[in-house]
Amino acid sequence: xxxxxxxxxxxxxxxxxxxxxxxxxxxxxxxxxxxxxxxxxxxxxxxxxxxxxxxxxxxxxxxxxxxxxxxxxxxxxxxxxxxxxxxxxxxxxxxxxxxxxxxxxxxxxxxxxxxxxxxxxxxxxxxxxxxxxxxxxxxxxxxxxxxxxxxxxxxxxxxxxxxxxxxxxxxxxxxxxxxxxxxxxxxxxxxxxxxxxxxxxxxxxxxxxxxxxxxxxxxxxxxxxxxxxxxxxxxxxxxxxxxxxxxxxxxxxxxxxxxxxxxxxxxxxxxxxxxxxxxxxxxxxxxxxxxxxxxxxxxxxxxxxxxxxxxxxxxxxxxxxxxxxxxxxxxxxxxxxxxxxxxxxxxxxxxxxxxxxxxxxxxxx
Ligand SMILES: Cc1ncc(COP(=O)(O)O)c(C=O)c1O
Numbered sequence: 001x002x003x004x005x006x007x008x009x010x011x012x013x014x015x016x017x018x019x020x021x022x023x024x025x026x027x028x029x030x031x032x033x034x035x036x037x038x039x040x041x042x043x044x045x046x047x048x049x050x051x052x053x054x055x056x057x058x059x060x061x062x063x064x065x066x067x068x069x070x071x072x073x074x075x076x077x078x079x080x081x082x083x084x085x086x087x088x089x090x091x092x093x094x095x096x097x098x099x100x101x102x103x104x105x106x107x108x109x110x111x112x113x114x115x116x117x118x119x120x121x122x123x124x125x126x127x128x129x130x131x132x133x134x135x136x137x138x139x140x141x142x143x144x145x146x147x148x149x150x151x152x153x154x155x156x157x158x159x160x161x162x163x164x165x166x167x168x169x170x171x172x173x174x175x176x177x178x179x180x181x182x183x184x185x186x187x188x189x190x191x192x193x194x195x196x197x198x199x200x201x202x203x204x205x206x207x208x209x210x211x212x213x214x215x216x217x218x219x220x221x222x223x224x225x226x227x228x229x230x231x232x233x234x235x236x237x238x239x240x241x242x243x244x245x246x247x248x249x250x251x252x253x254x255x256x257x258x259x260x261x262x263x264x265x266x267x268x269x270x271x272x273x274x275x276x277x278x279x280x281x282x283x284x285x286x287x288x289x290x291x292x293x294x295x296x297x298x299x300x301x302x303x304x305x306x307x308x309x310x311x312x313x314x315x316x317x318x319x320x321x322x323x324x325x326x327x328x329x330x331x332x333x334x335x336x337x338x339x340x341x342x343x344x345x346x347x348x349x350x351x352x353x354x355x356x357x358x359x360x361x362x363x364x365x
Contacts, residue, residue: 003344003353005307006185010348015241019191022237029233034213037236044243045180046198049172053205055197056231057212060159060181063195064092064129066229067155067177070197070207073098077126081157082112083315083325084333085131089157090314093129100323101125102315104330108273110134110286110340113332114142118150127153132161132171134272134309134342135187135253135283140166140174155179158198162187163250165279172198177208182239187253187283188246190235252347253282256354260285260343263358267365270339284309284342289365292341298364304357306341313337 012019026037038056046054057063073079074097081089083102093100103116112130128147130138140154147154154174159181161171172178182194197208207224210217215226257280261271270288274280284307289295296306313333315325327334344357 001303003304003349003357005305005342005344006346007348008184008189008191008346011346012191014348015245018241019238022241023234026233026237031233033230033232035233037233037240038231041196041231041236041240041243044240045196048243048246049170049178049198051173051178051198052200053198053202055205055208055212056236057195057197057208058229058231059088059193059195060157060179060183060186061088061092061195062212062227062229063179063181063197064089064155064157065095066208066211066227067179067197067199067204068093068096068098068127069211069226070204071127071153071155071177073126073153076124078122078124079127079129080117080120080125080152081129082131082133082333083313083330084110084310084336085133085157085314086159086310087314087317087319088159089129089131090320098126099124100320102325102330104332105336107332107336109136109275109278110336111136111138112143114139114146117143117146121146121150121152125150125152127155129155129157130175131157131159132164134160134286135164135281136274136278137161137164137166137171137174139277141277144174153177159183159186160283161281162283163246163281167277168279171281176201177204182235187250187281188239188242191238192232192235194231194235194239195229196231249347250281253345254280256345256347256349257282257285259351259354260358263355264361264365267361269361269365282345285345286340286342288336288339289341290339291365292339295361295365296341299357299360302356302360304344304360306343308341311337
């Protein structure tokens with residue numbers, strides 16, 4: 001039997017009736033976009049995040065772009081982030097007219113190296129987007145101190161960190177604004193695209209909610225240039241339903257990670273390290289090995305499929321060559337992009353499957 005790195009199918013089997021009931025309610029309601037379900041998600045999820053306001057949008061990419069736009073960050077501004085992230089973190093910065101400026105990552109947790117942030121700050125710098133990668137939070141104790149000292153905005157990219165905590169506070173509750181993705185594979189995934197902006201700052205919330213709808217407060221009158229990034233009712237209803245199960249599903253992810261940690265500790269794989277401040281939600285379980293290709297191929301021969309996030313460092317991609325970075329600019333990211341890969345991880349992954357993966361890995365790594 002094929003073991004995928006991720007699959008929503010077992011989840012769907014377990015909650016199919018509930019999902020279809022929600023979908024039917026929406027289709028019968030007469031309101032398909034930005035209705036009661038979106039409102040209730042905005043209230044429920046912002047409460048979960050311990051934030052005052054929430055705005056449902058169409059994707060995590062839009063959430064970052066609108067967050068930047070709501071803080072009036074654009075042409076002539078620089079935004080600090082990492083080259084080891086999903087392309088959308090960077091594309092959102094470019095879409096709002098600003099320039100992404102990269103800072104390398106730590107070799108242990110793959111997150112922004114806070115000791116390198118200040119060197120990247122200049123007069124044009126307006127914001128830092130720390131990416132809470134793989135299910136962990138960046139080092140906000142230090143990031144917030146640097147941001148305060150340099151009067152910078154902090155926008156958390158929480159696409160991969162729903163259900164993660166730092167110093168016992170939810171991921172997304174540290175920055176001035178936080179951006180979430182409900183892409184299906186995420187810890188809180190929709191059955192289509194979706195995203196969310198969280199903040200406790202009223203002015204950002206008000207602007208974000210206008211910017212997602214062509215800059216309109218009232219229909220047919222634009223207060224300012226905006227975009228179309230509405231969250232639809234079906235996705236909001238499903239996310240509302242799934243939010244109730246999030247805690248259990250994160251627990252299941254952590255149990256799988258614990259099994260991997262315990263049973264793979266004597267292999268030559270470098271396993272994830274959890275630091276004391278972080279409650280890791282294991283969106284993905286990332287390991288390192290110098291012979292990555294060999295291991296992935298062997299696993300595939302046994303019907304086990306891994307993923308690499310990310311095999312290419314953004315500063316070296318053709319699409320971002322206009323930023324004029326060169327090979328060697330971010331050595332840790334570049335080195336790790338050749339070694340990292342992620343093992344199958346999703347809440348419904350059966351223990352027997354985890355044991356099969358471990359058994360295969362023990363023979364080859
Ligand atoms: C770190 C990160 N940021 C942003 C995004 C963008 O989210 P979406 O795919 O919902 O636009 C993703 C998801 O791919 C992501 O993993």
